[in-house]
Amino acid sequence: MDEFSFIQSIKQDTYRQPSLLKGVGDDAAVFRQSSEDVVIAVDTFVEHVHFSKETMKPFHIGHRVLAANISDIAAMGGRPAFYLVSIVIPKHSTTIERNELFAGMRSLSDRYKMDLIGGDTVSGQEMSISVTVIGYVPQKKARYRSDAREDDIVFVTGTLGDSQAGFHILNNPGKYSDAFYYIDKHRMPIPQVEFAQQLEVIDRVALNDISDGIGNEASEIAEASNVSLYLYEEKLPTSESYKQFPLELQEKWKLFGGEDFELVGTVSKDNWDLVQDTAKEIGIHVTEIGYVSHYRNNHVYLHKDNQLVPLKKDGYNHFK
Numbered sequence: 115m116d117e118f119s120f121i122q123s124i125k126q127d128t129y130r131q132p133s134l135l136k137g138v139g140d141d142a143a144v145f146r147q148s149s150e151d152v153v154i155a156v157d158t159f160v161e162h163v164h165f166s167k168e169t170m171k172p173f174h175i176g177h178r179v180l181a182a183n184i185s186d187i188a189a190m191g192g193r194p195a196f197y198l199v200s201i202v203i204p205k206h207s208t209t210i211e212r213n214e215l216f217a218g219m220r221s222l223s224d225r226y227k228m229d230l231i232g233g234d235t236v237s238g239q240e241m242s243i244s245v246t247v248i249g250y251v252p253q254k255k256a257r258y259r260s261d262a263r264e265d266d267i268v269f270v271t272g273t274l275g276d277s278q279a280g281f282h283i284l285n286n287p288g289k290y291s292d293a294f295y296y297i298d299k300h301r302m303p304i305p306q307v308e309f310a311q312q313l314e315v316i317d318r319v320a321l322n323d324i325s326d327g328i329g330n331e332a333s334e335i336a337e338a339s340n341v342s343l344y345l346y347e348e349k350l351p352t353s354e355s356y357k358q359f360p361l362e363l364q365e366k367w368k369l370f371g372g373e374d375f376e377l378v379g380t381v382s383k384d385n386w387d388l389v390q391d392t393a394k395e396i397g398i399h400v401t402e403i404g405y406v407s408h409y410r411n412n413h414v415y416l417h418k419d420n421q422l423v424p425l426k427k428d429g430y431n432h433f434k
Contacts, residue, residue, distance in 0.1 A: 176218025278371030
């Protein structure tokens with residue numbers, strides 16, 4: 115299959131976003147939007163760095179690379195609408211593998227009625243995928259890391275460390291409780307789009323998606339808002355069977371593992387009930403894990419074993 119045949123094979127027959135004027139088939143896509151603000155996120159994923167065919171099928175890779183970008187849109191309080199994919203395809207790649215890769219993206223994009231509106235394909239030595247997601251957020255309702263304030267409650271959605279637990283299981287075969295659950299959390303995460311959108315009624319919420327570990331993400335909020343975040347180690351939520359893993363790994367994964375694509379945020383005490391009600395309404399867990407203070411600005415601290423210790427800004431770093 116040549117490049118042009120491949121493009122035709124992944125092209126949508128119809129488009130779902132009413133703001134789209136021109137999709138795939140020209141030099142650029144065209145969309146018109148004046149009533150909402152536009153949010154854009156882009157990420158690049160490289161084989162053997164961000165994913166491996168030893169632990170993921172092409173379908174999982176497609177799902178996961180799109181999920182990572184959608185999670186960034188969710189952290190801004192937006193709804194994803196379009197995506198573009200630029201991909202370096204190894205010559206040894208098969209048509210079936212390529213089709214499965216885009217099938218994984220479609221399975222997730224269908225959930226949010228997103229449209230694939232362009233990209234690029236080239237041949238290279240190893241697979242590399244760059245995904246751009248474009249979304250919308252109501253005017254002046256974008257959520258920023260810089261919106262944390264004194265006495266805010268710090269909260270997190272879902273449970274922490276599950277993705278890294280799944281990765282561990284894939285690389286260390288054995289008998290585990292809830293193995294498929296952890297593997298799915300690693301291979302096919304679901305971003306918290308609906309939860310973030312439902313918070314629209316709240317005037318101020320700071321959000322960050324947990325892609326590089328809560329240690330990193332909480333620190334980014336602290337630095338952007340010029341505050342300090344104080345977290346309680348015993349309140350950090352984990353799955354029921356998480357204790358089956360070595361204690362050292364449990365702590366490492368929930369603090370610095372990342373790739374859970376949950377949301378960490380801060381909100382005023384007055385609006386905490388609204389956050390809890392929203393989570394309950396859509397069927398997800400949200401947990402209060404700490405508080406915000408101006409004392410010792412720009413840092414994150416962990417209450418652990420009756421001590422207060424600085425939490426390292428650690429987690430995944432591309433340049434380590």
